Amino acid sequence: MPKPFGHLLLVFVVAATMAGGALAQSGGTLVFAAGEEPETLDPQRTSTAVTGLIMRYAGDTILTKDLSGAYADGLAESWEASDGGLMWTFTLKPDIVFHDGTPLDASAVRASILRALDPATQSPIAGSLFAPITEIEIVDERTFRIHLDEPFAPFLDNLTDPRGAIVQAAAAAELGVEFGRRPVMSGPWRFSAWRSGERIVLERNDAYAWGPSYTRTAAPSIERIEFRIVPEAATRVAAFEAGEVQVVSPFPVTDVPRFLGDDRFDMVSFLRKGVGRFMELNVLVPPFDDVRVRRALNHAVDASIMVDVVLEGRGIQAYGVLPPSIWGYWDGMSDYAPTYDPERALALLAEAGWTPDGSGTLRKDGVPLTFTVLSPPFDDAVRTAQIAQQQFAEVGIGMQIETIEFGTLMARAKDGTHQANLMGYTYANPDIVHLWFHSSNIGTGLAHSHFDSRELDALIERSRTETDDADRLEAYAEIQRFVSDQALWVPFWINDNFIGTSASLAGAVVHPDGFLLLNDATLD
């Protein structure tokens, strides 16, 4: 039977030749490994991070943030507030066009925002970014005024979100859902092709001339960006090592040491924009209806051990609800927060009526102090929970870990019948505290502590309506102290995020919002 072998050999040789060809990247194509495939490329109809990432390159927002994190020009070259923050006037840069050649002027911006706000669009995120807008008034071709129902400080931040990128609304209306498969935007790269489950390709927009002032404003040097969909982390790393992809973001932490010091690759790291892991305590149910028990838990945990073990040292201990990597973080938090102090924990618990029995278990009226924490089925969450479990056991608190699927966890945390749950978040804006703690988000948003307090609500509302930055910072500092005093969370850690890039990529900059800015980048 020589024939099958003959064919196999032929397949082998052909395949090997083709593989060799694929390895030699053409100079102008940058291949990104994406862990998931977008459900749509319509920025107004998505909630996935990967669409947001692609929109960083294919889309433009009204404003951007520069490399220091300060608000900077985007499509608009200037902007100013009046009427006590109720009215914002924006002036667009001249001669901006969408990828289909139609002008991106004030009325195009208005049409795009109105589309996001239209309930028919069913926008999961973009709609809420623009939600405070009551009216968009067109002054002239390049100038428009946005009216808000009340002063809303995070508003400018919302305008920098890639899900708020301006879309060609007329094309969107014409294409219907098909717009999500071939969006018409205005960014430095234009949409070129999408092969389902395989890759999304962007091509350079040669007409581009309106880039932000802190980077190259003209068309970029890289000709094509290809997002290759590689769901397996191990495969992403192997493809990176083989040179098939040039960017892996986020790069799996466990593989980082292998690539450090290898001059074919660059690893950049930055502190996560959010708290990686923390425990939320539900104040509606015992034992966490007593603030002393909640504070005792905070004193019973030494999170530095979690940083060493779970993160292998690649990150820092968390002290509050905001990380140092987000504007609004209060510098005094690490001194203010409860420190690891088992004696203090025991004293607080004794005050609350929990005293150790002969075996060291804490009891009150004969009932042992135990609770169940819901953990999502992620390795880092389970390991963190196990360390906490051991540390709680040392002071006599029993904790059971119930590992459940994330959607179910969210549903149970929302309805408030659980005792505690593990969570983590990423969000570039301190307004996240509204979602975690404002009473309007109990049962609907992320207020899993179910803590209903007028005082905290007022503080959060102040942080949103205050237009002076110093006053807002003070409001956020008070919120952080308040949540720490009430011990609604047990904060654990904030991890470093890594982006791996091939050394052939030069001039790429990590933006403070955690993505690679490629306008100035070149490929060997």
Next chain:
Amino acid sequence: MLPFLLRRLVAAVPVLFGVSLLAFSMTHLTPGDPVAIMLGERATAEDVARLRSELGLDFPLPVQYGSFLARALRGDLGTSLRSGQPVAREIADRVGATAALTFAAMGVAVVVGVLLGTLAAIQRSPVVDAVIMSIALVGISMPTFWSGLLLILLFALTLGWFPITGSGWSGLVLPAVCLGLPAAAVLARLTRSALLEVLSQDFIRTARSKGVSASGIVAHHALRNALIPVVTIVGLQFGTLMAGSVIVESVFARPGIGRFAVNAIMARDLPQVQGIVLFAGVVYVVVNALVDMVYAAIDPRIAVR
């Protein structure tokens, strides 16, 4: 042959009905509200209610099932909750890649499996037999995500013969080998035992006494008889291969139905999940009917029975 074919087709109807009922009900039994997930954290109760009514999720379940079935019969599998695209088109976009992978893997399985099984059966060295059967045991036991990573490590990363990701024929080789090897191992063991049994039968002795060459006996007399159970297993393995494509498509970053299914389940995209389960069920039923026909072609007694 024709009545047999008709009988097979009629028998498939209740099976397909069961599959559709299963596809429909399983998505209603899993926890979590797909509409709430779809609308995100900031959705109000009114938003959720509105979308539920738009999607027809507020009708009684039997009514929902009836309309689901009626549309499915017209080839309309509904619209994805997330992408807004017709599910039938989304499946059509990906089915080619999964079909290519499954058939290539089946090719690897049959060629390698029958070849090794025959070799193990006809040669007289117990050492060769033991080696081949040990390889088969390893092939059956090794999970595909593990063998996939090993194949990547050796043939893509170290030797650089094949790409790790990517489409085209070169990108198909490693995934097909990875997916096909466990099935090849099953077929090798089966071919060996079936062939050994056939080779000990009277008609083989007759053929030998008539002076037919050893290779002639295996090729023309023994293999044809030994292949009947093999064909059955090939049909059954087809389902296993389709299921295995979920993992292999993920490891090798290939597009396809398997990965599409996983994403749909993760995102609770009800119409997508229903569409995929229904589609996979139909494919499975059709393949089994085909296998029965091949079976009948090899062994005419089957159709008569």
